[in-house]
Amino acid sequence: MSLATNTKPRRTWLAVLGLVVLFGIAAGVYGWVKFFREVPQPAWITDDPEMRFKYGSIGAEADAGIPYWIFYVLPRVFPDKLPGPGGYASFGVAWEQGMELPVGFTKKTIGFDRVANTCAVCHTATYRESVDSNPVFVPTGPNHTLDLAAFFRFLIDCAKDPRFDADVLMREINLVTDLAWDDALIYRYLLIPITKKRLLERQTQFAWLYHPAFPEWGRGRDDSMNLTKYFMIEWPMDDTFGPTDMPSIWNLGKYQADKGHRMNFAGDSHNAYSVVIDSALGLLGAPPKDNAEFLKQIDWMLDYLKAARAPAYPFAIDTVLAERGKAVFDATCAGCHASERTGTVVPVEEVGTSRDRMETWNEKAAYEANKVVTEMGIKREGLVEEPLRGYVAAFLDxxxxxxxxxxxxxxxxxxxxxxxxxxxxxxxxRGYNLYDRERVGYVTAGEDAEYYGSLHDTRLKGGGNQGHNYGTGLPDEHKAALVEYLKTL
Incomplete structure (x- = not known):
């Protein structure tokens, strides 16, 4: 009798313990599925190199990703904070017809769907042959229409607004999708407040975008080294301002360190491997979760960029005039742009262009940035730890x-x-993508250019057009021939 009496409570206790363990396991599995389960992107992205470049994840979703439905409704809730009508298209992103997201925006499930960026957001060019033609997309080309600073400010300004609130955002989300009851609770009580908090934590790093003495970057420009200073090494804001054009990143194999070639406009990086790593780390916004997987992505990206080639000029070329232009090029331009000097740094005193970009960076910043990356356990030759002295003589492909x-x-x-x-x-x-065949560039005047573009004023800080006087004294017929030849490169 006594033994049976003692056994019954023990069985009850074991049953309760078993239920608790089962509940804990179920809760753990549920939490993993809802917040951490990583689902590979579909094969139409991962199996096609061009699609992978444009839409493939590089791992930024884990720390820098925005929950999909929050990202989706922000332009609907905050149209007053956009640079113009059209939702995200108003930022000048490259957006292919029929695609859910713009080029350079990735969607990946890590528990829940998240949106982040990849290199293609800044490095996919578009141009149109006529006013009524569809754009041609050129992966690895410079996105000269993208208003990157406006996109950054949009996210911060939305987070600062009282309307970035669970009631407001959920009301808008419910208009476009029917979330499961538990997903709705997760969005309301976790994802929306956490996203707001994380965006607001970036305010200090983005403070220089609101500097009253600085002009707008403008479409197609990026103050890349200040981004590195304020995000990677977390330096305090200073008075430097040096936006540059988005560069093309095709054919990176042409840069060879053993020939003295340097990367970035001011030659502040040793090689393409370092540039791709540092750019990807900027997109991740945090150390990689898995260095081996991250470097595997870097290797793929670098191989793709080395193999990519500049597109041929798509319009008619006067071959006779271009042949005459080659002689002008050889006499006027080849000394820097088709010689052993190509890819190396030309002193700023010689080229005479604006010093603003150079002044945003220095050897101490390079040392600190290299130290940060090394402490992540990532090995690369990295940034050049010496004073900047000029700009790289560009390859002209x-x-x-x-x-x-x-x-x-x-x-x-x-x-x-x-x-x-x-x-x-x-x-x-700047930022209108209608091509100007006569002057070789984009149309930069007129109502449409003004509507789609941003005004570049060469009298403002970071925008000076001085220097590079080569060829300016040529007769007009020689200039015309030279421009015709440059179309062939």
Whole structure:
């Protein structure tokens, strides 16, 4: 009798313990599924190299990703914070017909669907042959229409607004999708408040975007080294301001360190491997979760970019005139742009262009950034730990698609670049993708250019069009021949 009495409570206790364990396991599985389960992207992205470049994840969703439905409704809730009508399209993103997201925006499930970015957001060019034609997309080309600073400010400004609230956002989300009851609770009580908090935590790092003394970056420009200073090494804001054009990143294999080639406009990085790593880390916003997987992605990306080639000029070329232009090029341009000097740094005193980009970076910043990456356990040659002294003499492959010109995008067309600085346009509209075949660049004046573009004023900080006087004294017929030849590169 006594033994039976003692056994019954023990069985009850074991049953309760078993239920608790089962509940804990179920809760753990549920939590893993809802917050951490990683689902591979579909094969139409991962199996096609071009699609992978445009839409493939590089791992940014884990720390920098925004929950999909929050991302979806932000333009609907905050149209007043967009640069114009059209939702995310107003930022000048490259957006292919029929695609759910713009080029360079990734969607991946890690528990829940998240949206992040990849290199293609800044490095996919578009151009149109006529006013009523569809855009042609060129992966690895410079996205000269993207208003990156406006996109950054949009996210911060939304988070600062009282309307970034669970009631407001859930009301809008419920208009476009029917979330399961538990997903609705997760969005309301976890994802919306956490997303708001994480965006607001970035305010200090983005403070220089609101600096009253700084002009707008403008479409197609990026103050990349200040981004590195304020995000990677978390330096306090200073008075430097040096936006540059989005660069093309095709054919990176042409840069060879053993020939003294340097990367980035001011030659502040040793090689392409380092540039791709540092750019990807900027997109991740945090150390990689798995270094081996991250570096595997980097290796794939670098192989893709080495194999990519500049597109051929898509319009008719006067071959006779171009042949005459080659002689002009050989006499006027080849010394920097088709010689052993190509890819190396030319002193700023010689080229005479704006110093603003150089002044955003220094050897101490390079040392600190290299230290941060090394502490992540990532090995690369990295950033150059010495004073910057000029700008890299650019390779000219695909130069026809790389307008506006000079490192800061301050000269609208190749024909304008051959004019003395005093005769170059003082202001122009950048970011309109209608191609100008006559002057070789993009259309930068008129109602449409003004509607779609942003005003570049060469008199403002970071926008000067001085320097690079090569070829400015040529006769007009030689300039015309030279421009015709440059179309062939």
């Amino acid at each position: 695909g130069i026809w698609l790389r307008a506006p010109y000079l490192h800061n995008g301050s000269v609208p067309t190749l024909r304008d670049l051959l004019e003395p600085p005093a005769k170059r346009p003082v202001t122009f509209w």
